[in-house]
Amino acid sequence: MSKVLNDLIESLKCLPGVGPKSATRMAYYLLQRDPDGAKNLANSILNSFKHLGKCKSCNNFCETAVCDLCSDNGRDNSVLCVIEMPTDLLMFEQTHSYNGLYYILMGRLSPLDGIGPKELAMNSLYERCKDENIKEVIIATNFTKEGDATSTFITELIKDLDKKISRIARGMPSGSEIEYTDTGTLAQAISERKNIN
Amino acid sequence: MKRVEDHNIYILHTYPFKETSLIVEALSENFGRISLLAKGARRPRSLLRGYLQPFQMIQATWSNVSDLKTLYNVEWNSKYLGLKNQALICGFYMNELIMKLLPKDESSNVFFNFYHQQLEELSLNVGYESLLRLFELKLLEELGYKVNLDEDENGNPINPKKFYYYEAEYGASLPDVSTNGVKIIGQTLIDMHNNDYSHLNTLKQSKLLMRYLMRFYTGHDLVKSKELFLTNDR
Ligand SMILES: [Zn+2]
Numbered sequence: 001m002s003k004v005l006n007d008l009i010e011s012l013k014c015l016p017g018v019g020p021k022s023a024t025r026m027a028y029y030l031l032q033r034d035p036d037g038a039k040n041l042a043n044s045i046l047n048s049f050k051h052l053g054k055c056k057s058c059n060n061f062c063e064t065a066v067c068d069l070c071s072d073n074g075r076d077n078s079v080l081c082v083i084e085m086p087t088d089l090l091m092f093e094q095t096h097s098y099n100g101l102y103y104i105l106m107g108r109l110s111p112l113d114g115i116g117p118k119e120l121a122m123n124s125l126y127e128r129c130k131d132e133n134i135k136e137v138i139i140a141t142n143f144t145k146e147g148d149a150t151s152t153f154i155t156e157l158i159k160d161l162d163k164k165i166s167r168i169a170r171g172m173p174s175g176s177e178i179e180y181t182d183t184g185t186l187a188q189a190i191s192e193r194k195n196i197n
Numbered sequence: 198m199k200r201v202e203d204h205n206i207y208i209l210h211t212y213p214f215k216e217t218s219l220i221v222e223a224l225s226e227n228f229g230r231i232s233l234l235a236k237g238a239r240r241p242r243s244l245l246r247g248y249l250q251p252f253q254m255i256q257a258t259w260s261n262v263s264d265l266k267t268l269y270n271v272e273w274n275s276k277y278l279g280l281k282n283q284a285l286i287c288g289f290y291m292n293e294l295i296m297k298l299l300p301k302d303e304s305s306n307v308f309f310n311f312y313h314q315q316l317e318e319l320s321l322n323v324g325y326e327s328l329l330r331l332f333e334l335k336l337l338e339e340l341g342y343k344v345n346l347d348e349d350e351n352g353n354p355i356n357p358k359k360f361y362y363y364e365a366e367y368g369a370s371l372p373d374v375s376t377n378g379v380k381i382i383g384q385t386l387i388d389m390h391n392n393d394y395s396h397l398n399t400l401k402q403s404k405l406l407m408r409y410l411m412r413f414y415t416g417h418d419l420v421k422s423k424e425l426f427l428t429n430d431r
Contacts, residue, residue, distance in 0.1 A: 017216035111289050111421035112210040112296060118424070145251050145280075149289060149425060152282045156427040183273035184247050191277045 229304025327394035
């Protein structure tokens, strides 16, 4: 096989879930069926690296020093919601129920995968939380054990800053019936039940 | 083809495999540490997904074809432990050490039962330090490394008032015999032997001794979970 083609296949293998077989298929597809699409893809990737940086305020990808969302005066800058990934931000925006700011960790603490506080640049989050406008930090990491550990770590990390710290609620999915709920969710819902009187 | 039905396991860790599957690392009641392939477990609506979390005993059914174990089903069968805060981080620390040190497919159900008991105690949120020390000692014992705490390397009983030097693979020696390893007062060794961590000095010194031993046996490999402890240096 040509070395150039081999390099392309090797490069495609960096995508998650792509092994040698799919990489070979993708390479032939790009070269043979869709050369324009392939050129666009190559350019977009190069462009992203040239122009995209991280927002100083929320750590999301953006082309300016501070992203549009963070520089929007209509947002409530007294609450900061800490999330794992940019896709989580899109989910919260879809709720139309949160108007504060975000901080994106770009992952979660997962010591068994070698991801500790340094790999997630937790010191940048600490610096961000120092902002005196911020009164409340909402921790919205996933409800996996790694997400919970990340939440514990952040709580310890920022506790000397004297902010209100909250964790998003968990429990039964909205509109769900107990009969059809998975046992784990139900076990946790009864054990972490909320007082209502 | 062999099939194992409704067997108690604890998930230690999972990692992605191909596009939608997971490799599940688990501690099983009778088969020791095992790896299972959970096909399709990363699909958004997978029923397995919610159950494949650490620190909660589940019942698993899998098939054995040569070396590959494929997970078919899991069921919830124990009370909700809900490890929180520092207890949760202790849990990660234990899982990381098991993953680093315990070989696959060989272990006793004694160790499984011990692990199970440790998690139950962790969920009660008391005395993490002593639980971690006990865990480290039991894990080394499970691996066949005996940590002699009640006698020195010559077989003499430990004197609580004397200082010893504890060296991995050798044990405790009086200073005129050897000064390799960690300096430690006899009382600490005796307390550790009796699993009594009520004295502050025992807590402090046992931490130093176990840190030294764990470093020795992990080949100075970093234990990443330790970075998650902010409150004090464990
Ligand atoms: Zn921003």
